[in-house]
Amino acid sequence: xxxxxxxxxxxxxxxxxxxxxxxxxxxxxxxxxxxxxxxxxxxxxxxxxxxxxxxxxxxxxxxxxxxxxxxxxxxxxxxxxxxxxxxxxxxxxxxxxxxxxxxxxxxxxxxxxxxxxxxxxxxxxxxxxxxxxxxxxxxxxxxxxxxxxxxxxxxxxxxxxxxxxxxxxxxxxxxxxxxxxxxxxxxxxxxxxxxxxxxxxxxxxxxxxxxxxxxxxxxxxxxxxxxxxxxxxxxxxxxxxxxxxxxxxxxxxxxxxxxxxxxxxxxxxxxxxxxxxxxxxxxxxxxxxxxxxxxxxxxxxxxxxxxxxxxxxxxxxxxxxxxxxxxxxxxxxxxxxxxxxxxxxxxxxxxxxxxxxxxxxxxxxxxxxxxxxxxxxxxxxxxxxxxxxxxxxxxxxxxxxxxxxxxxxxxxxxxxxxxxxxxxxxxxxxxxxxxxxxxxxxxxxxxxxxxxxxxxxxxxxxxxxxxxxxxxxxxxxxxxxxxxxxxxxxxxxxxxxxxxxxxxxxxxxxxxxxxxxxxxxxxxxxxxxxxxxxxxxxxxxxxxxxxxxxxxxxxxxxxxxxxxxxxxxxxxxxxxxxxxxxxxxxxxxxxxxxxxxxxxxxxxxxxxxxxxxxxxxxxxxxxxxxxxxxxxxxxxxxxxxxxxxxxxxxxxxxxxxxxxxxxxxxxxxxxxxxxxxxxxxxxxxxxxxxxxxxxxxxxxxxxxxxxxxxxxxxxxxxxxxxxxxxxxxxxxxxxxxxxxxxxxxxxxxxxxxxxxxxxxxxxxxxxxxxxxxxxxxxxxxxxxxxxxxxxxxxxxxxxxxxxxxxxxxxxxxxxxxxxxxxxxxxxxxxxxxxxxxxxxxxxxxxxxx
Numbered sequence: 001x002x003x004x005x006x007x008x009x010x011x012x013x014x015x016x017x018x019x020x021x022x023x024x025x026x027x028x029x030x031x032x033x034x035x036x037x038x039x040x041x042x043x044x045x046x047x048x049x050x051x052x053x054x055x056x057x058x059x060x061x062x063x064x065x066x067x068x069x070x071x072x073x074x075x076x077x078x079x080x081x082x083x084x085x086x087x088x089x090x091x092x093x094x095x096x097x098x099x100x101x102x103x104x105x106x107x108x109x110x111x112x113x114x115x116x117x118x119x120x121x122x123x124x125x126x127x128x129x130x131x132x133x134x135x136x137x138x139x140x141x142x143x144x145x146x147x148x149x150x151x152x153x154x155x156x157x158x159x160x161x162x163x164x165x166x167x168x169x170x171x172x173x174x175x176x177x178x179x180x181x182x183x184x185x186x187x188x189x190x191x192x193x194x195x196x197x198x199x200x201x202x203x204x205x206x207x208x209x210x211x212x213x214x215x216x217x218x219x220x221x222x223x224x225x226x227x228x229x230x231x232x233x234x235x236x237x238x239x240x241x242x243x244x245x246x247x248x249x250x251x252x253x254x255x256x257x258x259x260x261x262x263x264x265x266x267x268x269x270x271x272x273x274x275x276x277x278x279x280x281x282x283x284x285x286x287x288x289x290x291x292x293x294x295x296x297x298x299x300x301x302x303x304x305x306x307x308x309x310x311x312x313x314x315x316x317x318x319x320x321x322x323x324x325x326x327x328x329x330x331x332x333x334x335x336x337x338x339x340x341x342x343x344x345x346x347x348x349x350x351x352x353x354x355x356x357x358x359x360x361x362x363x364x365x366x367x368x369x370x371x372x373x374x375x376x377x378x379x380x381x382x383x384x385x386x387x388x389x390x391x392x393x394x395x396x397x398x399x400x401x402x403x404x405x406x407x408x409x410x411x412x413x414x415x416x417x418x419x420x421x422x423x424x425x426x427x428x429x430x431x432x433x434x435x436x437x438x439x440x441x442x443x444x445x446x447x448x449x450x451x452x453x454x455x456x457x458x459x460x461x462x463x464x465x466x467x468x469x470x471x472x473x474x475x476x477x478x479x480x481x482x483x484x485x486x487x488x489x490x491x492x493x494x495x496x497x498x499x500x501x502x503x504x505x506x507x508x509x510x511x512x513x514x515x516x517x518x519x520x521x522x523x524x525x526x527x528x529x530x531x532x533x534x535x536x537x538x539x540x541x542x543x544x545x546x547x548x549x550x551x552x553x554x555x556x557x558x559x560x561x562x563x564x565x566x567x568x569x570x571x572x573x574x575x576x577x578x579x580x581x582x583x584x585x586x587x588x589x590x591x592x593x594x595x596x597x598x599x600x601x602x603x604x605x606x607x608x609x610x611x612x613x614x615x616x617x618x619x620x621x622x623x624x625x626x627x628x629x630x631x632x633x634x635x636x637x638x639x640x641x642x643x644x645x646x647x648x649x650x651x652x653x654x655x656x657x658x659x660x661x662x663x664x665x666x667x668x669x670x671x672x673x674x675x676x677x678x679x680x681x682x683x684x685x686x687x688x689x690x691x692x693x694x695x696x697x698x699x700x701x702x703x704x705x706x707x708x709x710x711x712x713x714x715x716x717x718x719x720x721x722x723x724x725x726x727x728x729x730x731x732x733x734x735x736x737x738x739x740x741x742x743x744x745x746x747x748x749x750x751x752x753x754x755x756x757x758x759x760x761x762x763x764x765x766x767x768x769x770x771x772x773x774x775x776x777x778x779x780x781x782x783x784x785x786x787x788x789x790x791x792x793x794x795x796x797x798x799x800x801x802x803x804x805x806x807x808x809x810x811x812x813x814x815x816x817x818x819x820x821x822x823x824x825x826x827x828x829x830x831x832x833x834x835x836x837x838x839x840x841x842x843x844x845x846x847x848x849x
Contacts (some may be wrong), residue, residue: 044336079830090839119607144242144582159180254414276342370382464588636709662838
């Protein structure tokens with residue numbers, strides 16, 4: 001408790017107080033209209049807070065504000081004012097992010113998380129250096145960056161944020177004032193929808209300016225702490241990359257895009273190497289060494305701008321090893337540590353920087369295979385003409401060599417072209433530079449076999465295929481059948497031979513986002529947990545190492561929350577050879593956007609993955625606890641299914657949320673739904689706009705719905721004490737409940753309470769509100785807390801401040817929604833207000849979508 005108080009006091013001093021001081025500088029911005037907005041916003045906040053608490057509608061609150069607190073009369077002036085408020089709040093969000101990030105080091109002094117230094121100190125006290133060296137020598141954490149649009153600052157704004165962080169650390173008020181003026185005159189929006197290549201370049205920015213040095217320094221820190229030269233696991237922190245490779249539902253990602261991104265990754269890395277070699281060149285001026293270094297520097301320079309001048313991993317490493325040998329023998333090892341640090345980076349990043357994953361939907365492969373078999377005369381019209389055994393035989397034994405020009409469908413042609421062109425990417429970036437093909441919507445054995453056949457028929461040798469084929473189980477059906485699917489694959493002779501060639505490793509991806517959309521929060525998370533356990537057992541039975549790749553988003557509704565807590569809570573039945581997870585949007589900027597953040601969170605991943613070594617015990621869940629979890633999941637699932645099947649579910653999303661505006665925002669290259677159907681189908685809807693729309697309304701339904709009903713049902717059966725023990729004794733359950741508390745704490749149903757008066761949607765809104773209130777009551781009951789997020793005081797305080805900042809914007813958004821519904825000649829202006837309000841709200845929440 002005392003530590004919590006100290007942390008809150010530190011947060012008050014370093015974040016809230018600083019933000020309040022620098023926030024006042026906005027009043028000095030050169031625009032008079034913006035200055036006036038700055039004066040009125042605190043008043044608008046108080047009016048909004050009081051009015052919503054009294055049950056007033058946004059329409060009433062804002063109209064009363066205009067009448068009482070301003071001289072704004074005409075509707076045109078009101079609309080202009082609302083746009084100015086949105087712009088002002090967006091910049092407040094940027095400032096608050098910068099202040100919070102700049103204070104990260106101070107806040108960590110009082111953090112309870114185990115740092116890497118703490119980790120090694122603890123191990124030394126327990127005489128476990130040998131065990132941890134063995135584990136660290138094979139353990140790996142892979143962070144896969146995705147382009148999913150959940151935060152979308154242009155490059156100019158990212159640079160401003162970086163400058164602000166540095167200046168805030170120095171308390172340089174004059175320069176901060178200048179940069180805030182720059183921010184006031186800089187657009188925070190993308191003027192046009194970004195292309196996949198532009199999305200890739202935005203993320204490569206972090207690779208070049210944050211991760212390159214951060215991973216190198218972290219590796220050196222691990223090696224130094226172990227105190228041995230024997231440590232040689234350069235894969236301990238790996239980077240993966242989806243922009244340009246993820247074509248699932250994105251028609252703008254083509255084989256050409258994939259090649260461009262692969263080149264950009266490699267050439268950006270060569271630029272980083274070039275900078276390091278230039279620094280070394282100033283130190284390694286010795287005879288016999290200087291010429292080798294200069295030669296490598298010249299080659300690197302050419303490789304930074306000429307995509308055809310790729311340098312292989314060996315041609316990067318061998319000259320450096322040659323230099324190392326010379327200075328050890330002839331130059332007294334001078335600058336050896338500087339050289340070794342560069343050599344380590346080359347061994348980590350090799351010639352690829354980050355591994356580019358390829359992802360496509362199973363249905364595209366089905367369409368492609370069907371077209372091929374029709375063209376080859378093996379079926380007349382459909383795969384349905386074959387039974388399963390016949391199709392398996394064709395896919396695993398039939399030898400074909402496809403001629404892409406014989407196919408007219410662009411998607412089919414590009415699917416074939418992509419698989420064929422991957423050879424060139426591997427030739428330039430190395431095998432590890434692009435070695436995984438992920439299949440979305442995997443629900444049967446053919447999900448993998450279709451891709452395996454396509455590789456063989458596009459010119460790859462089946463017995464020498466340097467690719468991991470990764471099924472992505474993301475629906476309840478897919479997870480339910482995953483055990484049978486993988487067992488069948490392992491019993492398929494040709495595929496089993498392929499796995500032998502891939503070192504008997506099988507990567508399986510689990511989709512948290514679509515799983516939650518399909519089955520609800522508790523059911524999806526429990527299903528993924530059980531799927532990992534069952535697949536671990538299947539893999540072990542076949543002598544295969546199971547690697548789990550988690551498709552996690554920012555918020556709890558998409559698998560987010562406290563990452564280290566999640567991985568430390570996995571049971572002993574789950575394979576823990578590696579941690580692999582996606583990081584995206586706001587998660588990249590808020591948790592991995594600076595060197596300090598990146599290093600801290602990577603250390604947390606490593607200590608979470610190695611927790612069983614530290615604490616001498618594996619996590620077990622008893623049969624009784626499993627039964628209780630099963631009951632909760634089923635009850636929650638039923639409640640969620642009833643909601644999902646409610647006749648007003650889709651109409652509510654379409655007409656009362658901001659869903660329709662996501663497709664109009666220039667926040668990402670990918671459409672908000674799969675397919676081209678006009679009618680909205682939940683299965684086709686992307687998880688990001690689905691979760692994001694609930695977040696915009698401050699209802700966060702996917703992050704808790706069904707939890708309250710499930711707990712209440714068991715409490716009514718007299719099982720409250722069992723639930724309390726479950727919360728205390730089963731870390732995984734506690735993790736899920738704490739994450740759900742975060743979703744609930746971010747809600748504000750007062751904002752949309754006016755819908756309770758809508759004759760069409762009132763009953764549906766009340767269903768949501770009732771479950772929200774019940775979930776809070778039940779979670780406090782089983783946890784014994786007095787309020788939500790009681791153990792996470794700083795996170796709670798951060799959310800509270802962000803809620804205060806963004807409330808005027810949210811009020812304006814709902815006001816505009818009401819105006820749109822009422823119609824009128826200003827309808828298009830109000831639609832623009834709603835669209836514009838999306839950005840600030842999402843950025844303020846940091847893990848809202």
